[in-house]
Amino acid sequence: MGRVIAVANQKGGVGKTTTAINLAAALAQEKRKVLLIDADPQGNATSGSGIQRSNDRKNLYHALITGEPVRDLVLPTEIPTMWVLPSDKNLAGVEIELSEAENRATILRGLVSEIKDYFHFIIVDCPPSLGILTVNGLTAADSILVPVQCEYFALEGVTELFETLTRLKRELNPSLAIEGLLLTMYDERTNLSTAVAKDLRDFYGTQVFKTVIPRNVRLAEAPSFGKPILQYDPRSRGADAYIQLAKEVISHG
Numbered sequence: 731m732g733r734v735i736a737v738a739n740q741k742g743g744v745g746k747t748t749t750a751i752n753l754a755a756a757l758a759q760e761k762r763k764v765l766l767i768d769a770d771p772q773g774n775a776t777s778g779s780g781i782q783r784s785n786d787r788k789n790l791y792h793a794l795i796t797g798e799p800v801r802d803l804v805l806p807t808e809i810p811t812m813w814v815l816p817s818d819k820n821l822a823g824v825e826i827e828l829s830e831a832e833n834r835a836t837i838l839r840g841l842v843s844e845i846k847d848y849f850h851f852i853i854v855d856c857p858p859s860l861g862i863l864t865v866n867g868l869t870a871a872d873s874i875l876v877p878v879q880c881e882y883f884a885l886e887g888v889t890e891l892f893e894t895l896t897r898l899k900r901e902l903n904p905s906l907a908i909e910g911l912l913l914t915m916y917d918e919r920t921n922l923s924t925a926v927a928k929d930l931r932d933f934y935g936t937q938v939f940k941t942v943i944p945r946n947v948r949l950a951e952a953p954s955f956g957k958p959i960l961q962y963d964p965r966s967r968g969a970d971a972y973i974q975l976a977k978e979v980i981s982h983g
């Protein structure tokens with residue numbers, strides 16, 4: 731049975747999509763079958779995985795709204811054991827179209843349960859909000875991975891997220907685990923990065939991944955070539971870090 735990991739943080743620009751793409755690719759390189767679900771209408775996980783934009787292709791929107799089976803929508807990538815369930819701008823409509831639906835929080839869980847046996851890992855890239863799409867991701871997930879950018883107020887953001895998680899667990903998904911907090915865009919030369927890292931480890935202890943993702947320009951360049959870092963520059967520090975992260979995730983069992 732596959733493990734479903736939601737990559738979520740209500741803040742934008744903290745490294746969710748970068749982590750979703752590159753963790754998925756690194757797990758695939760470790761011989762795991764991986765599905766990356768793009769749950770953000772911006773579609774950056776889709777394009778960053780090398781899937782061309784297309785206006786007439788069905789995507790996660792159709793799975794959520796018209797019940798298209800996920801297995802008919804997933805697309806292969808250049809990596810043999812990595813697939814993508816794409817998103818598109820229309821996915822933004824879900825927030826309104828499902829706002830009155832009684833099952834609005836649990837639709838993705840139902841869809842994922844049909845394909846869970848086929849993959850070792852299902853990674854969900856959530857949008858930067860705590861709206862219906864993110865709630866669906868967290869309700870479908872076995873665990874949440876929280877990228878935390880090394881910047882001021884990072885800790886406040888995490889505290890806020892954990893309050894929401896407490897409520898979500900009570901109401902929708904009691905078994906949701908913390909896969910880990912992941913320090914991203916870490917720059918060991920700045921006092922800010924080391925201070926944020928220390929605060930986070932003091933506060934959350936072993937819930938923080940040992941792996942730290944460095945600020946690495948190659949990670950920022952890769953999406954414009956439609957390639958995960960392991961394809962774009964396998965020797966970069968960014969590639970190294972995501973392989974380490976994949977190993978740590980696998981070791982959680």
Ligand SMILES: Nc1ncnc2c1ncn2[C@@H]1O[C@H](COP(=O)(O)OP(=O)(O)O)[C@@H](O)[C@H]1O
Nearest residue numbers: 742743744745746747748915944945946949950
């Ligand atoms: N470790 C990193 N080093 C350098 N740039 C990064 C790193 N992680 C993310 N970025 C860049 O920062 C921006 C925001 O990252 P992204 O993954 O899209 O965040 P989110 O999905 O949380 O909004 C993007 O331009 C991305 O390329």
Ligand SMILES: [Mg+2]
Nearest residue numbers: 746747770774
């Ligand atoms: Mg994103």
